[in-house]
Amino acid sequence: MDKTKTIAEIRRLSLLYASGKPPANSKYRNERKKRAKQSRRISYAAYIVSDRWKAFRLRILKKRGNKCEECAARTGLEVHHLTYERLGHEKASDVKVLCGFHHSLVDEKHMRKSGYAFLAGD
Ligand SMILES: [Zn+2]
Ligand SMILES: [Zn+2]
Numbered sequence: 001m002d003k004t005k006t007i008a009e010i011r012r013l014s015l016l017y018a019s020g021k022p023p024a025n026s027k028y029r030n031e032r033k034k035r036a037k038q039s040r041r042i043s044y045a046a047y048i049v050s051d052r053w054k055a056f057r058l059r060i061l062k063k064r065g066n067k068c069e070e071c072a073a074r075t076g077l078e079v080h081h082l083t084y085e086r087l088g089h090e091k092a093s094d095v096k097v098l099c100g101f102h103h104s105l106v107d108e109k110h111m112r113k114s115g116y117a118f119l120a121g122d
Contacts, residue, residue: 040084046086060095068099075106080107 029077047053057079067074078102082085098106 040087044084044087052088060092061097063092064097067097068102069097070102071099073099073101077089078103 053107060079061077067075068077076099078098078100080098081090081094082096083094086094
């Protein structure tokens with residue numbers, strides 16, 4: 001391997017990192033992405049058991065008439081996130097009231113896309 005070339009390459013990479021714009025598909029970038037995903041998952045798990053979420057959940061259930069928005073079932077209702085973009089300060093339109101059956105249907109798709117683990121009551 002050409003030593004000068006290697007040094008130049010290292011310099012190029014360190015400049016990129018310093019600028020906050022790591023090269024696409026670099027190890028650094030993947031590592032950052034992974035860490036961001038992890039911390040999001042942790043705060044999500046904490047949030048879903050918080051009083052804030054519980055209060056919001058109850059408000060939504062009441063507002064939507066305490067029934068599944070897909071089949072109008074009235075038991076085993078859960079509030080599902082259509083988006084996690086505003087996690088912790090959701091708009092009413094960010095969530096949907098679903099029965100256990102319909103929740104498991106949408107969450108299966110959802111989980112595959114987002115990488116979020118399924119938690120009851122989300
Ligand atoms: Zn349903
Ligand atoms: Zn869900």
